[in-house]
Amino acid sequence: AQSVSQHNHHVILSEAASLELGCNYSYGGTVNLFWYVQYPGQHLQLLLKYFSGDPLVKGIKGFEAEFIKSKFSFNLRKPSVQWSDTAEYFCAVNAASGNTGKLIFGQGTTLQVKP
Amino acid sequence: DGGITQSPKYLFRKEGQNVTLSCEQNLNHDAMYWYRQDPGQGLRLIYYSQIVNDFQKGDIAEGYSVSREKKESFPLTVTSAQKNPTAFYLCASSIDPGTGRHGYTFGSGTRLTVV
Numbered sequence: 001a002q003s004v005s006q007h008n009h010h011v012i013l014s015e016a017a018s019l020e021l022g023c024n025y026s027y028g029g030t031v032n033l034f035w036y037v038q039y040p041g042q043h044l045q046l047l048l049k050y051f052s053g054d055p056l057v058k059g060i061k062g063f064e065a066e067f068i069k070s071k072f073s074f075n076l077r078k079p080s081v082q083w084s085d086t087a088e089y090f091c092a093v094n095a096a097s098g099n100t101g102k103l104i105f106g107q108g109t110t111l112q113v114k115p
Numbered sequence: 116d117g118g119i120t121q122s123p124k125y126l127f128r129k130e131g132q133n134v135t136l137s138c139e140q141n142l143n144h145d146a147m148y149w150y151r152q153d154p155g156q157g158l159r160l161i162y163y164s165q166i167v168n169d170f171q172k173g174d175i176a177e178g179y180s181v182s183r184e185k186k187e188s189f190p191l192t193v194t195s196a197q198k199n200p201t202a203f204y205l206c207a208s209s210i211d212p213g214t215g216r217h218g219y220t221f222g223s224g225t226r227l228t229v230v
Contacts, residue, residue: 009155032215044205044221051216090157094215100165101146101212102173103219105158 002027004093006106013081014114021076021109023091030096033074034103035065038088047089050074051096061085083115117142119222121206126227128193128200136191136225138206146212147189148219151175152203161204164189165212193227201229 007022025031035047048059055067065076074091091106119140128134140147146165150158160173164183178197183189193200203226207219 004157006157032218034218036218036221043223044207044219046218049216049218051214092158092218096215100163100171101209101215102148102160102163103158103215104160105150107155107157 002031002093002095002104004091004104004106006089006091006109008109009107010110010112012112012114015083016080017113019076019078019081019085019111021089021091021111023074023076023106024072025074025091025093025104026072027093027095031093032096033065033067034092035059035063035074035076036090036092036105038090040087044090047076081111081113083113085111086113087111119206119208119220121204121222121225123225124223126225127230128227130229131195133192133194134227136193136204136206136227138189138191138222140187140189140206140208140220140222142208142210142220143186144208144210144220145186146209147183148207148209149173149179149181149189149191150205150207152205152224158205161191200227202227 003026032051034049036044038044050057058064089109092103122137148163149161162181164170180192206222211217
């Protein structure tokens with residue numbers, strides 16, 4: 001069965017610090033990978049996604065993620081965080097073919113950025 | 116604007132009562148999903164539907180029921196059989212569940228509390 005593991009449950013950073021949130025998945029076939037963000041009081045929105053091509057993908061608000069197939073990882077990065085990045089971040093995966101589109105989510109990482 | 120509307124935003128239920136959470140989308144998406152979000156557990160799939168008049172159980176379907184009589188509507192009923200219903204419920208839809216590449220559009224959620 002597919003599963004997604006996010007290593008950091010709660011991260012606290014100061015503004016301008018660099019961010020890396022870990023995400024590993026378990027699945028034997030080809031996958032699509034996603035990072036979603038949930039700002040306080042807002043609905044989940046897509047940060048970025050990968051399904052083929054360049055394993056380094058860029059998303060909104062300066063975020064990027066790198067797919068490393070050999071490590072089953074899809075870590076999220078941002079060179080310099082802002083206070084407005086305070087949110088909960090979810091990594092998700094689905095099968096790339098023959099699937100129902102259903103996403104499997106990680107446990108989430110709460111990021112708190114101190115001004 | 117196209118999107119997903121969930122109502123109500125907050126819902127209080129007495130023990131032993133059934134309650135129904137509404138989810139409506141005007142995106143013309145075929146697939147719709149219900150997730151439950153609990154702190155530290157991420158999002159877990161309750162039910163999903165890829166087409167009108169058809170739906171499948173997700174990972175935690177016990178104590179829940181759904182219907183899909185119209186493409187734009189996918190209501191979730193939390194029955195009295197659900198042992199721990201207090202949670203945040205999220206509805207989502209997908210334009211392309213076959214490849215899974217587009218991910219989801221999410222509603223703003225319903226917070227259900229059992230009193």
